[in-house]
Amino acid sequence: MILYTACFLLFCLVAVIIGRYTIVKKLRVYEANFEFYIEFSNAFTDFVDSKQMGKADFQKYGWLLTKMDRMQNLLGYIGIVRYSNPMRREVFNNYPVILNEIPKLNDIYLDNNTIGSIQQALLRYNGITSEEISAIREQLNSYLKCFSEGIAQIVSGPFYVLSAFNLLSLSTVTWLINNKIYRGLSGLVVGIVWLTGFSSDFVTVLGFDPVKNYLAKQFNRDTIKNGNTRNRAVPVISLKSQIKQPLAAQPKKDSNISRTALGNDTFEVKSRPIRAVTPNNHRN
16 A cells, blocks of 8 residues: 555656646747747837838848748737728638738838738737736646646657657647647546545555445445345344243132232232122112
């Protein structure tokens, strides 16, 4: 039992270390993406200001053209909007903002709609990413979150092995790990492992016999409440108590003598024969 408890504690420690490493790695990726967003946003602002002042900084514009694909990928669904062109009467439901609006900055006249569309997408990314970074930093302070993330990484180990042999793509593995169903199953595994470890520690502290007796009492009590008497103990009745014993021979009693018991003493009372009363005897 002590060896099992030690192995369980070692497993929990390894899971916490793996989970913390995974969360730190994820935090660094988000922080690097946010730094790139800040650099891209500053370059966009500097170019727009220089263009409005009549001194366009085409070096900034060239940098924006080379980095706009990465920025569009970071925006994700935020950078896909619905766009309508009233002049051409065209409507696009899946319109990548950065890829289509950044080249328009090189036009002779800057369009306020173009600038506004880019700014809105960048501001939305700023708000969402800032909240995600704050949430990830809070996870680092929770050992339970680190343990849960470590269990998820351990369970997902076979998927990475299949990806290493080109049997599954890395995008598929990432989708499986981030899936809500997979996260729910990982949480279930965490709960089972945590409950098993707690039970083992509980049994180790109290001993096996007291816990066994307590569980047996609870099981019998639940069985009686549910009306299930299959496992109930049946009282054994001795057959000797059911057999009538012969009465001992008693002395013949006098019909005129009756015995009256009073406490521990017995008194004999003689009774006289009763004479029938007739009308003639009553007159005499």
